[in-house]
Amino acid sequence: MYMARYIIKRLLLLLPILLGVSFIVFGIMSFTPGDPATEILGPMATKEQIAQLNEEMGMNDPFLVRYFRYVAEALTGDFGNSYRTQKPVFDEIFARFGITFRLGVMAICVAIMIGVPIGIVSAVKQYSWIDFTSTIIAMFFAAVPQFWLALMLVIFFSLQLQLLPSTFTGTITPQHFILPVLTLSLGTAASIIRLTRSNMLETIRQDYVRTARAKGASEGSIIFKHSLRNALLPVITVIGISFGYLMGGTVLVESIFGIPGLGSLTIASIRSKDIPQTTACILFLAFLNVFIMLTVDLLYAYIDPRVKARYAKGVKKRAS
Amino acid sequence: MRNQKKFFAVLFVFVMVLSLFAGCSPKTDVKDEYQTPTPALKDTIKMAVYSDFKSFDPYNSGMTLDKVVYTNIFDTLLRYYNGEFEKVLVTDYTVSEDGTVYTFKLKDNVKFHNGEKLTANDIVFSMERAKTSNQMANYTKSIAKVEAVDALTAKITLEKPYVPFLNAVASTVCIMNEKAVKAAGDQVNLKPVGTGPYTFVKWDAGAQVVLERFADYHGEKPQIKTATYVVLTNPETALIATQNKEIDLTYTIPSVAAEQIKKDGKLTLDLNPTMGSGYIVMNLEAPFINDVNFRKALAYATNREEIVAYGMDGIAEVSTHLYDEQTVGFTGEIHIPEYNVEKAKEFLAKTTYAGEVIPFKVGYENYKKIGIVYQEQLKKVGINISVELLEANTWVSDMKSGNYSMSTIVQTVDPDVALWSTILHSNAIGGYNFSRLDDEEVDTAFDTGASVLDPVQRKAAYAPIEKKLYEDVVVIPIYRRVVTACYNPSLSIERAFNNGFSAVQDMAWTK
Amino acid sequence: MQVQSPLLETRNLKKFFTTPSGRIHAVDDISLRINKGKTLGVVGESGCGKSTLGRTVLRLLEPDSGEIFFEGENILHIHKSEARKKLRDMQIIFQDPYASLNPRMTISDIILEPMKINRFLPTTKDLDDRVNELMQIVGLAPRLYNAYPHELDGGRRQRVGVARALSLTPKFIVCDEPVSALDVSIQAQILNLMMDLQDKLDLTYLFITHNLSVVKHISDEIMVMYLGQCIEWTISDELFRNPLHPYTKALLDAIPIPHLREPGFKRKSIKGELTSPIDPPPGCRFAVRCPYATEACSGKDIPLREVETNHKVACVLFDK
């Protein structure tokens, strides 16, 4: 009940966020040089034609007029058509989002599947060779540029071993996802390893873990029942943030593997001054991120009864 | 109870993740194409291009890549290649004495992809549609009337003689079918229907365009059945994918890799010259640059070979002309000054320049590289420039408004001198006349030249333009842009057009 | 009892904290007076508002209502600069010497700081001498001049805290649980030091603690607090000899004393725990736990009344 109210409150909070984001994006797009008419008409258009099209599109109206027109139309569900392709902006977003979403979910799952267990082992066997090796590997993957990592993976697995496809061409098979997912997940996995490790180390030293030991609980129960849930709380935040980032599509990885994702769409729209498309992309991302953070908060409440109690009391934990 | 709930929660997540993988697995057959060798002669091709497409409505796209695709789908009346006009949809055509009436006799057996037969009405429809297009208006505005004389004869009447007509209109306007256009509604750009050798299958935004051989094509049947243009924005992976045989041809490679590809010999590398002219563009109103002696000093100080070799990794063709003999109306009588450091210093001495730093604004990383090489060259004669990389839109905007001194750019203009007016005519100042050239003689040459029918007289009419360009050093031409086509050696490509790209019908597997 | 005018006096002092669940009555209508050279002990269990009282008296927290007189002047009403001068004469020693010393400052810097801020002495040499003098007074070896807090044990750190409080030659010091974190042997050393200093420097203490044996040892008068209110106030020995309020009785009864009891001794411990200090209803706040509670205990506030000479108590049992 309280939770439901809390969720509704948080979702309502989305409106001002989206409004603010749209205003900022709209503003930035409007006050940077270049105009959409040139983009639509192409390089051979004359000045007169450009001016005329700008007039037709209402580009000569004051900024606020244009913005409120946009908001009014958006409220009726019309976010405009892309200047570039003339298609409704959300058609394009949804066409691209599927693959970004799949990639993001897979990457985050792989990162968790790699990061959390290794983090746990690292913490439980602190200063062992496993800990040492995993720390070094984690540092390595946290430090290498994604671009380089992707190319190395491609060169090794595609070119040398001829095992995996390097780009998203032809019929997309699960194999196609392996390299991009690896590229995306290794960095995140590295930070999850480090965070899980340090949190586990901290939790293992807590008094209640000692209480559990004094009860005669087995090592497994101590790790999974008593430590992990507590240690995972901060990790979940990082996972949420990384997931939000992955949802935005990672331009670099998309570019390298030729993935038609959301990131490349956003960048292409910005480059071509496609205001409706850019605004819609960024609004969509803002929405997704707020949504993900809400999910993270709810997960927190699920894991930690203290947080749930705080919601129940109606105390705001933090703004977003 | 609690544990059971947890177990199901975990199971649910697991199944969801699995289904994500499952969702992308193929339905049945297609087994890892990228590694299974094909025993019979291959009839599919995958080509990598460097950016996504925009629109396949021929009149509403300014992008080269769109044209690369729709060239396969649409036919034009004629096709310009290597200085000649090939007859594509016509058996014959005539031009009236005064150059105002063009009559086209259409082939009899031509079918659109939607099954409709090509008639003169389609020519009327297409020309009229082109007239209303913003992008085509510049070229089609000369058309006074388009008529269907009979089912297979179309007559186009111009208001006044317009010599570039064959080039700018007859070879450019894609012939479309009225019925198909009506059927597509506002999705003409997504459902192109032409008479070309390939039909449009699908466009996965951001990913690929698939074309299929048209069974009823009126011309010679191409060898390749299915052609896919794949968007691979990263040149490294495009090359790797080609090496890996995941794709058969890439139009984008890392420029530094060219030497290695040539040496390896495992892939064929063509450097297809284009009509794109790369040059040093100068704002004639900027300080120092407004002095012709200063510009001459710049011209003499320019070492083209070096710029191409180091600034472009050799992926370009050195050029001393903004446009050359491929362009109708080109005279070739006047040349830009040759590289000569002594002369450069000599001319520089005649100016008031005293080592001031002149900004060299560029909008792209690859232009910056050129700028840096050029900076070194100019330093030798005592001219200092600073290379500044701007955001692309800002850069274009600065160029248009004249808020710059020097830059470098590539301009591609269709092959008739008349068409170069868009960047050199005074009425294009504020538009693409980045040089801000405001010369009456040049303007007059453009205004009258297009209607001179006799080729020799036409050259004479255009001569003042080249004179102005090179004697007064309005531009410093550096190179001709090339398109790198790197492909499987089993593939043969008959020819590349002047945009550097080839049509699929000109490609064939030989092995 | 009070012939001379008090050094410090508060009248109807109130300090509330607003939380989402309601107002916490941390200090609720406290009137106290301390004569020069004397020690007033404030005892109570955690959460009864005794620390808040100490901080409010020093204006480290602004009171919500009431008055504070120091040397006869209302320090809440005088001008700011004037008040600052007054507040110099009023210092505080904190409970946790580990947390209240800046770990990056040397001992001498810590002692010097208040003097520097208040431009207490003109020359560096004077200041230096003063630091050495203070260190000697509180029994810190001169070799510790450049030491850092982490190099010291708890007892020495608390000596530093005392020296810092003494640096501006105050007349009045709030001692907020100064010995609670220390071992008994060290605690005794510090208590001795504080009593010696009181004699030597004629200091007045407001001594806040939960430790009844300590408060008895050091105080002249004792005030017992319960949920923000003063419930009993009398001379130190009197309180222990003749506790009146049921809560005080329970409190004294609860102290384990280091003597063997008679066989079969049974403590009369009270039930329950501190109730919530949030928006309490009028009436005796101890009533819910009080074995003698009657209807008369609730409904209206019970005032503090002098039932015997120098012995005030707030309890209906002593209504005549």
Place this chain on the structure above:
Amino acid sequence: MKIHNLKVVYSADGQIVHAINNISLNMKKGETLGLVGETGAGKTTLALTLLKLLPKQNGRILEGSILFQGHDLIQATEADMRLIRGSQISMIFQDPMSSLNPVLTVGEQIAEAIKLHMDLPKDQVEKRVEDMLQLVGIMASRKNDYPHQFSGGMKQRVVIAIALACEPDLLLADEPTTALDVTIQAQILDMMQELKDKIQTSILLITHDLGIVAEFCDKVAIMYAGEIVEYGTAKDIYEGTFNHPYTEGLFGSIPNIYSTTERLNPIEGLMPDPTNLPSGCKFHPRCPKCMDICQSEQPLFYRNQEHAIQCHFYAHREVREE
């Protein structure tokens, strides 16, 4: 329980911390032993050693034996220890605020101990959880609440419930009431007293408060710098004629509620650094009765019946050498 010659060290920053030095201690069934000492005396280490819960990274048992019901715990495997922990020996920790897992209900936490050591069907486990809660004075209906919903005193009751869930033979209580207010402390102590009578558990009560020991314990051991310096019945310690100088100092440090003292008589000086303990008697630098021999020679125990004092001062007194 018989502890013989136990020696435990920690290694920290390359230095050896001598936490427990040659401790020997006997406890009988049903007995309550108070272990008194100041911070750093090694009290908690001793308790953790008895459960073999020393931090694995740096804590080490050097020598000695811990005989518990005839078995040496030092030789016991980790699996054996797991069976003993919680069922035969259990422990209550100092800080109830952090001793309970915040994400599990108190019921779950009590049930865990029961499930681990008692072979009971599910409903019996639940029943026992409810019984245990009632035993420590908490309504059984609160078993589904989380620790944050309890106050400090209630949490400590839960911790005690966990510790007593399997009716251990020995309960190690490490400052069970230090973090609590006096009235709550009194409630908890009373409750423990009652439970002790009910369950007949031996208790090792670790504290720094001589008052609590006086009320609660049969036997008292005074610890200083990892050694037991005095051991005896409560009567020996509180009312006996002879005491170790350190014990005397401890008593001198406590203000007396029922008599007025002008000044306290604390022990001067500080606890010695456990990485660098003084030679001879560890207490000699602070001892008011220090003699020459104290500086060089480790004193022996001087015993009178059960009363034992480790001090040279008593070498030639009435306390007979054994």
